[in-house]
Amino acid sequence: xxxxVIINSLDTISKLDNVDGYIVGLKGFSVNxxxxxxxDEIIKLSQSTNKEIFVAVNKNMRNSDxxxxxxxxxxxxxxxxxxxxxxxxxxxxxxxxxxxxxxxxEHSVTNYATINYYKSLGIKxxxxxxxxTIDEIEEIAKKTDTNLFVNVFGYLPIFVSKRHLITNYxxxxxxxxxxxxxxxxxxxxxxxxxxxxxxxxxxxxxxxxAYLDYDKLNTLAxxxxxxxxxxxxxxxxxxxxxxxxKEGIDKINMLLNYNTSDGFMHKETIYKxxx
Amino acid sequence: MKKxxxxxxxxxxxxxxxAIDYGxxxxxxxxxxxxxxxxxxxxxxxxxxxGCRYAHERSKKVYVTVNIVLHNKEAELVKDILIKLEKxxxxxxxxxxxxxxxxxxxxxxxxxxxxxxxxxxNKEAVKFFKNCGVSRIVLxxxxxxxxxxxxxxxxxxxIECFIHGAMCASVSGxxxxxxxxxxxxxxxxxxxxxCRWDFDLLNSDFKPIEGDKPFTFCSKDLSLLKYIPDMIDMxxxxxxxxxxxxxxxxxxxxxxxxxxxxxxxxxxxxxxxYDERMEILLRNCAxxxxxxxxxxxxxxxxxxxxxxxxEVSNQDFLxxxxxxxxxxxxATIEERNFFKKGDSIEIFGPNMHIVDYIVDEILDEDNxxxxxxxxxxxxxxxxxxxxxxxxxMLRKKNNILTKS
Numbered sequence: 001x002x003x004x005v006i007i008n009s010l011d012t013i014s015k016l017d018n019v020d021g022y023i024v025g026l027k028g029f030s031v032n033x034x035x036x037x038x039x040d041e042i043i044k045l046s047q048s049t050n051k052e053i054f055v056a057v058n059k060n061m062r063n064s065d066x067x068x069x070x071x072x073x074x075x076x077x078x079x080x081x082x083x084x085x086x087x088x089x090x091x092x093x094x095x096x097x098x099x100x101x102x103x104x105x106e107h108s109v110t111n112y113a114t115i116n117y118y119k120s121l122g123i124k125x126x127x128x129x130x131x132x133t134i135d136e137i138e139e140i141a142k143k144t145d146t147n148l149f150v151n152v153f154g155y156l157p158i159f160v161s162k163r164h165l166i167t168n169y170x171x172x173x174x175x176x177x178x179x180x181x182x183x184x185x186x187x188x189x190x191x192x193x194x195x196x197x198x199x200x201x202x203x204x205x206x207x208x209x210a211y212l213d214y215d216k217l218n219t220l221a222x223x224x225x226x227x228x229x230x231x232x233x234x235x236x237x238x239x240x241x242x243x244x245x246k247e248g249i250d251k252i253n254m255l256l257n258y259n260t261s262d263g264f265m266h267k268e269t270i271y272k273x274x275x
Numbered sequence: 276m277k278k279x280x281x282x283x284x285x286x287x288x289x290x291x292x293x294a295i296d297y298g299x300x301x302x303x304x305x306x307x308x309x310x311x312x313x314x315x316x317x318x319x320x321x322x323x324x325x326g327c328r329y330a331h332e333r334s335k336k337v338y339v340t341v342n343i344v345l346h347n348k349e350a351e352l353v354k355d356i357l358i359k360l361e362k363x364x365x366x367x368x369x370x371x372x373x374x375x376x377x378x379x380x381x382x383x384x385x386x387x388x389x390x391x392x393x394x395x396x397n398k399e400a401v402k403f404f405k406n407c408g409v410s411r412i413v414l415x416x417x418x419x420x421x422x423x424x425x426x427x428x429x430x431x432x433x434i435e436c437f438i439h440g441a442m443c444a445s446v447s448g449x450x451x452x453x454x455x456x457x458x459x460x461x462x463x464x465x466x467x468x469x470c471r472w473d474f475d476l477l478n479s480d481f482k483p484i485e486g487d488k489p490f491t492f493c494s495k496d497l498s499l500l501k502y503i504p505d506m507i508d509m510x511x512x513x514x515x516x517x518x519x520x521x522x523x524x525x526x527x528x529x530x531x532x533x534x535x536x537x538x539x540x541x542x543x544x545x546x547x548x549y550d551e552r553m554e555i556l557l558r559n560c561a562x563x564x565x566x567x568x569x570x571x572x573x574x575x576x577x578x579x580x581x582x583x584x585x586e587v588s589n590q591d592f593l594x595x596x597x598x599x600x601x602x603x604x605x606a607t608i609e610e611r612n613f614f615k616k617g618d619s620i621e622i623f624g625p626n627m628h629i630v631d632y633i634v635d636e637i638l639d640e641d642n643x644x645x646x647x648x649x650x651x652x653x654x655x656x657x658x659x660x661x662x663x664x665x666x667x668m669l670r671k672k673n674n675i676l677t678k679s
Contacts, residue, residue, distance in 0.1 A: 060446055061399075062396050063396075063398055063422050065397070066397060088396075089399070089400040089403035090400045093400070107344065107449065107450075110347075111349070112350070113347075114345060136346060136347050158450070158452055159492075160446050160450070161445045162446055162569070162574065164575075165444070165492055165579075166476070168578065168579050169476065169484075169581070172486065172576040173486025173488075175485075175486055182484070183481065184474035184490060185474060185477055202452065204455050205455070264454070270458055270460060
């Protein structure tokens with residue numbers, strides 16, 4: 001299983017030699033990323049590293065995005081980049097090369113049957129949802145013949161809105177604060193909130209840490225994703241080293257000042273509330 | 276004459292019948308499996324069959340939601356469920372997961388509408404889903420009037436738009452707040468409406484940012500009554516009302532108002548006038564403020580609904596008519612909210628038939644004279660000279676319709 005990092009800055013790259021590649025956003029066309037580069041910066045990045053580069057082009061596109069999107073996809077296809085993470089199906093229509101596409105619809109890549117349907121349309125790469133169990137991942141791996149990406153470490157995006165919810169609140173009540181990051185708190189749990197040009201993103205209150213399942217995931221998936229959102233470069237590098245050298249979950253927890261959890265790896269979400 | 280569809284939510288058989296009686300052209304409902312309102316009552320197959328019978332006898336249609344995000348174990352159920360729904364005679368399914376779409380196309384002749392869960396905002400995505408076999412697309416609620424028009428002008432598929440009801444704070448399909456805060460699966464019918472919760476908002480130093488009311492994602496509701504003529508002219512095929520868990524009073528009121536607006540415009544577009552009084556009636560019956568949202572480009576602080584989670588339930592709905600005796604002129608009423616002798620009320624039915632009425636004689640089930648009706652679902656009789664019918668409803672007189 002190759003290791004990819006959703007990086008925070010270009011400087012991060014020099015500090016993360018122990019990974020196989022990086023994921024960045026395309027400015028104006030991505031959400032849930034930590035670093036958004038314009039197309040020229042992505043060209044430079046693709047020329048400056050021998051690591052695998054994945055570009056997330058994963059926001060919900062509007063009609064007004066389509067012309068530029070098409071040109072960007074043509075450019076990306078010519079570059080030495082490994083893949084394009086996509087959400088909106090306009091990208092399938094406008095992409096000149098389906099080989100590079102990675103279906104990354106966050107919460108809806110959840111079963112083998114749908115994956116196999118997309119495969120029949122020419123998609124070969126699938127970024128699995130974080131809301132499924134490891135048993136479900138295992139079944140998907142058995143019943144599909146595709147490249148699978150799984151989140152193994154980091155905060156998880158759990159909400160995307162086209163509204164600027166923090167700005168709106170501050171404007172409505174005439175509040176002044178210029179933080180780059182906010183938190184919404186409930187029952188002592190803090191959920192990071194981030195506003196972008198496109199809207200608002202909320203993250204999980206914990207850092208997913210699938211360390212204990214990593215060996216099994218290694219037999220099931222092709223790419224492990226580490227998200228460095230709110231985690232500094234040194235820490236994420238040491239965490240990856242712990243995964244590599246099997247240094248134990250305690251050592252990882254010692255590196256972090258945050259809550260960690262194995263998320264839904266061993267916990268099914270409730271389908272219907274029994275009254 | 277141009278034909279558009281008024282599409283109503285049906286949380287159960289009672290609401291299905293109310294929606295149809297009050298003017299819906301079609302209803303959508305969830306079966307006991309694979310719908311996005313797992314905690315609504317939902318329909319058994321027998322109830323879907325009865326609903327189809329009721330609707331088809333009146334030349335109306337029934338659509339069934341099969342719009343959850345499938346996990347492995349649910350994927351195995353899809354084929355059988357779709358075959359059953361086809362046999363029952365539903366007119367279409369509303370799907371989100373493309374495996375459902377593909378299975379419907381492969382094993383049934385069911386028409387498939389694409390759920391708003393796919394959040395389609397652009398014409399290329401519309402073309403993609405059309406290629407997958409869907410015959411109609413429910414656009415994302417984040418689309419503007421101009422974007423919808425551009426999509427319709429550049430594609431050849433039926434377009435359905437929400438015109439009224441609650442808004443998700445998130446892009447549909449991109450929210451798992453329920454999963455992470457309550458362990459209920461937002462995309463498999465377990466949404467616990469976290470976006471209506473209040474939260475403490477902290478800045479990057481973890482210091483509270485406090486307005487007069489708590490921070491929330493909650494948005495005002497959607498109302499596009501004002502834009503019905505524009506939407507008809509844009510060739511939107513279906514006008515969808517949100518709210519499978521809403522009351523029969525809400526369904527009856529909202530459907531009546533939109534039915535009238537649509538028919539009035541189609542019958543006489545030149546002289547059609549937007550009636551703001553209807554907007555007030557809509558707001559009153561939901562007890563929530565509503566605005567055009569993204570349709571007119573509004574996406575700012577005026578959309579927020581900062582009320583500290585105070586949701587006052589509607590007290591206007593007084594009762595529902597369950598029988599009317601033409602000879603004695605006594606209407607049998609099932610009570611929903613307190614009313615008493617001397618109250619000014621309105622009795623309303625389909626086609627905006629409204630009877631002004633002052634409560635005079637009230638009889639209980641044993642024909643004893645009483646002065647107040649205060650028990651939930653209490654059965655009483657009142658004498659009404661104007662003929663009214665079962666499923667007519669009683670509401671407090673609000674004088675909105677008598678104001679010019």
